[in-house]
Amino acid sequence: MYEIIQVVHSYLAYVVLALLFFAVANAITGWIGNKMFTMEKDLRLSLFTLILAHIQLLVGLILYFVSPSGLQAIQALGMGGLNSASRLLAVEHPFINIIAIVLITIGWSRHKKFVEGDKKFKSIAIFYGLGLVLILSRIPWGQWFN
Numbered sequence: 001m002y003e004i005i006q007v008v009h010s011y012l013a014y015v016v017l018a019l020l021f022f023a024v025a026n027a028i029t030g031w032i033g034n035k036m037f038t039m040e041k042d043l044r045l046s047l048f049t050l051i052l053a054h055i056q057l058l059v060g061l062i063l064y065f066v067s068p069s070g071l072q073a074i075q076a077l078g079m080g081g082l083n084s085a086s087r088l089l090a091v092e093h094p095f096i097n098i099i100a101i102v103l104i105t106i107g108w109s110r111h112k113k114f115v116e117g118d119k120k121f122k123s124i125a126i127f128y129g130l131g132l133v134l135i136l137s138r139i140p141w142g143q144w145f146n
């Protein structure tokens, strides 16, 4: 069970990061270029990114309870007993990523309130962009590529 969830979380991370990158780049170019916000491309890309980010959140939450590097590490060592690598996995990565996905969700909800394309793009660009930066700041890079 743990291994399957860990592998799913690990591969889904590529998809989520790639989608977030495209969604942010698309929103910035749409915002700067004052383009029309289309249902076919812009809405679909932002919505698909939101959905995949939420699926990753759910998989991450399950992983947190089944992984030896999640809650079990805190239970075994206590908060004070965690070194920087184990703190990244058990505390910083989950906490910061939950905040990142909340920001992405806010960006999605805000964009729906606007009619003007530039305001829709701006909301996606800023909130998805902040989410992406937060996620990138707390990826366990060393473990991921090993």
Ligand code: HEM
Residues within 6 Å of the ligand: 006, 009, 010, 013, 016, 017, 053, 056, 057, 059, 060, 061, 063, 064, 067, 068, 069, 070, 089, 090, 093, 094, 095, 097, 098, 135, 139, 140, 143, 144, 145
């Ligand atoms: C978009 C959001 C997220 C991304 C892109 C992401 C990405 C990753 C990556 C790349 C790893 C390393 C995987 C590996 O070693 O192969 C990882 C590990 C982990 N993630 Fe996430 N994650 C996200 C959200 C979350 C959330 C919300 C939680 C928990 C609430 C979480 C809990 C964990 C845990 C516990 C591990 C360590 C698993 C282990 O090695 O046993 N992640 N994550």
